[in-house]
Amino acid sequence: MYDYITPLSFLFLTQAIVFFVLLYFFYTYYRAFPRRYVKYWLVSIGALCCSYLIKSVIPYANSHFLSYYWHILAELSLQICQYIFLIFLAFGVVKAQSTKIPKQIITGAIALVVVLSFITTVFFTLELSQEFSDFYLTISLPSLIFGCTLLLLAGLLLLTNKDDFSNRMLTFFSAVFGVRYLIYSFVSIASLTEPWFRQLELFLLYFDIAAHSILGFTLLIYIQSSERFDALNARNRAQYLGKHDSLTGALNREQVMAKLSKKIGKLTQDNKTEQSQIKLAVFLIDIKQFKFINDTYGLKIGDFILGEIARRLNHSVFIPQAVGRLSGDSFMFVIELEQLSHIDRAVNHIHELIERSFCHKQQEVKIQGSVGYCLYPDDADKSEDLLQKANLALHHAETNNIATVAFEEGMQAQGRHLVLMEKELRLALKNDEFILYYQPQLNLITNKLEGVEALVRWQHPQKGILPPSEFLSEIEALGMHNEFDNYILTKACEASARWFTVYQRRVAIAVNITAVEFQDKQLVATIQMLLHKYNIPSKYLELEITENVVMTDIIRAMNSIVKLQSMGVKVSIDDFGTGYSSLAYLRNLPIDKIKIDRSFIQEVASNDSDLTIVKSMIELSHGLGKRVLAEGVETVEQLDLLRNLGCDAVQGYFINKPLPEEKLVCYLEKRSR
The missing domain is CATH 3.30.70.270 (Reverse transcriptase/Diguanylate cyclase domain)
Structure with missing residues (x-):
């Protein structure tokens, strides 16, 4: 049996052992640095190891050690291993350049390798008369494929910005090895029968063994260099992010x-x-x-x-x-x-x-x-x-x-004041120190209570009852609008539910909503939750928004108003006429009611200009299908004039001033009899 172990077989076996050791090193690296390109090169070196092992079993000289069909199987396996070595070497190089390789391409490449190896090995091996064709398909064609692929890899590596020893070494190897395969492919076609061709094959055999060994160690050096480069980049990036904002690149x-x-x-x-x-x-x-x-x-x-x-x-x-x-x-x-x-x-x-x-x-x-x-x-x-x-x-x-x-x-003093006020306001919300006063609204057609407007007061433990002018500007400056508006809405809904439980009477409550709260996407959901929680029909809740709030973002305002109206919640424009918009905007706003600001009502009975403005507002609003409520009615002359002008409702001190709940309750008891 030892007669069959030729020097060439022993050389191939030794080389297989060397690449098995390299394979172990690659596996160790892959466990430490699970990079996809290392995995591809692990498969590539494994295929190269298998190819040398197969070559050690099938020396180029004829052997009686293996049967003919086993010889065909070994040749097929050798072709597959050599192609696998090439394509996964190429995949590793491409992936090392941070290029994504779709899974379908890898699967298709493997299938192509198997089919090509089967055709070139099995089909012509069965026909002994096709010995030259077999050589061209199993030796010359793979050499051509190897040469073109390796030269393409060399070109890809040249285009990368990475300039270190391992990258240059891999580029040089790919170029030299690619030229070697292309020359051999062309020479084999032209000079296959020449006596010196066998000497060339033997020379290239030793050249390949040396080149593959160099390749294996070059890939190991490349991995080490790449990991060191990544570690350096990570450290530099960490230092950069320690000084810069990661999103914008500006200094932190x-x-x-x-x-x-x-x-x-x-x-x-x-x-x-x-x-x-x-x-x-x-x-x-x-x-x-x-x-x-x-x-x-x-x-x-x-x-x-x-x-x-x-x-x-x-x-x-x-x-x-x-x-x-x-x-x-x-x-x-x-x-x-x-x-x-x-x-x-x-x-x-x-x-x-x-x-x-x-x-x-x-x-x-x-x-x-x-x-x-x-x-x-x-x-x-x-x-x-x-x-x-x-x-x-x-x-x-x-x-x-x-x-x-x-x-x-002076701004510093204001800042310190806001800091103190924030603590007080948050404590007041926690202790439920804010109370609601309710100003009645009179329907001029039925002469009955139409509803009430909820007005907030602060029942300060030391200063007594504080009007909104004492704290609303601070709430706005501190950005507490949403929290405060939700608090007022909740108190209004609690009061409405309480009145119905005790007096079996529903009264519409109008609540002022700030610009920030009205533009909050959660406003509609919050109101839905409150109406459901306190079992209040939606028509008994009215939201008052200022004219300027609407004009800030008319499209968004319209969307919110439409959603609220689809629920049955009424929406009115408060202090209309004091903003910068024109009355023409009324045509586009799907609101229910216009509230004329008190500044136009104060002298409506004595000033012709104010009378003309108020009359125009009422006529235009009615023409657009909107109801009109006048604020600040303080005399009987104002009331009679507004009634004659066709105003729908009024509120003001002449009707009643804002009342605490205990006084409004007496008002409700009187009305419910």
């Missing part, structure tokens, strides 16, 4: 403050030694209604807008000293100023950057921003103080709906 709060402090220190030294007094302008920018942008257009477009804002600020013509993202939609923008006259240009420039249209995948979005700013060294000489004062200015801008506000002395 810590870094922008550090950069601001460093700049202040440099300017302090420069201003001492030079005549010029360079100032810093610290701007805080907040996007108006950014939650609405996310809810309407989606989070992806919202993220795109934030990134684009950061890019625009960083590329500003004012050459910013620092651009940072402090929170969700809040940015910090710091520039140098040589003259205070440039501040207005800078402010206009910032608003132009923010208000320029944002286009993303054929979606155009327009936004607006609020800006608050302060100056170094005029307002403060420390970074934290500058940030605090710019923040106070921004808060003032947002609270008063002003585009830009500069810091002024």
Whole structure:
């Protein structure tokens, strides 16, 4: 049996053992770094190991050790292993360049390999007379395929940006080995019968053994280099994210403050030694209604807008000293100023950057921003103080709906006042210190109670009953609208249910809704829940919204009103005529009632202009199918005049002032008899 173990077989067997060891190394690496390209190369080296093992069993010289059909099976397996080695080597190289390879391509490639190997090995092997054709299909054709594939891999590796030893080595190997296979394929066709061709085959045999060994170690070095490169990238990215916002690339709060402090220190030294007094302008920018942008257009477009804002600020013509993202939609923008006259240009420039249209995948979005700013060294000489004062200015801008506000002395005191008020207001909500007063509304046609308007008061434990003017502005400044409006709605529904339980009487209650609450997508669901919880027919709840709330976003307002009306909830426009819209908007708004502001009623009996305005309002509203209620009726002359003009309902001190529940209960008892 030892006669059959030729030197060539022993060489192939030794090489199979070497690649088995390499296979173990690859498997170890794959367990430590489960990358897909390592898995492909693991399969490739495994196929190469199997091919050398098969070659050790079937030396090129004829052998009687294996039967003829086993010889065919071994040749078929050898072809499959060699092709598997090639395609998974190629898949690994492609995947290492972060290119996704669909599973269907891998499955199709394997199926093609099996079919091609079967055709080239089995079909012509059965015909002994086709020996030359067999050689061309089993040797020359695979060489051509190997050569073209390896040269393509070399080209792919050359196009990558990765420039290290392992990448250059793999590129060189693919190119040289590709040329070797192409030359052999063409030479075998032309010189197969030449005496020197066998010597060339023997030379290439040893060349391949050496080249495959080099390839195996090159792939190992490539994996190590790739993991080291990924680790370095991860460390650099961690360092980058430690200083920058991951979404926009702008500096984070810590870094922008550090950069601001460093700049202040440099300017302090420069201003001492030079005549010029360079100032810093610290701007805080907040996007108006950014939650609405996310809810309407989606989070992806919202993220795109934030990134684009950061890019625009960083590329500003004012050459910013620092651009940072402090929170969700809040940015910090710091520039140098040589003259205070440039501040207005800078402010206009910032608003132009923010208000320029944002286009993303054929979606155009327009936004607006609020800006608050302060100056170094005029307002403060420390970074934290500058940030605090710019923040106070921004808060003032947002609270008063002003585009830009500069810091002024006194804002700090207002800020401290708001901090104290927030604690008091939240404690008041927790302790249920807010109570409702109810102002009756008289129907002028039936002369009966039409409903009541709920007006909030604060039953302060130390200060007594406080009117809304004492706390509503603070609630707005603190952004507590939603919480407070839901609280008032709940108290109104509780009162309505209580009155029906005790007096078996339903009274419509009108509740004022702020702009923020009315634009909340959960408003309709909240009202549905309250009506169901307290078993109140929807027609006994009326929501009052101001004219300016509607005109801010008329489309969204109409959608909300339509949903509420489909539930049976009435919607009225409060203080109509005091906003900036025209009466023509009434045509588009699906509201039930118009409430004429008290400013037009005060002198309606003595002022012809007010009389003409009120008459026009009533006629136009009736023409559009809307009911009309006049506020602030305080005299019998006003009442009689409004009745003659066709006004549907009135409220005011002449009818009754706002009543606490205990007095309104007496009113209900009297009416229910």
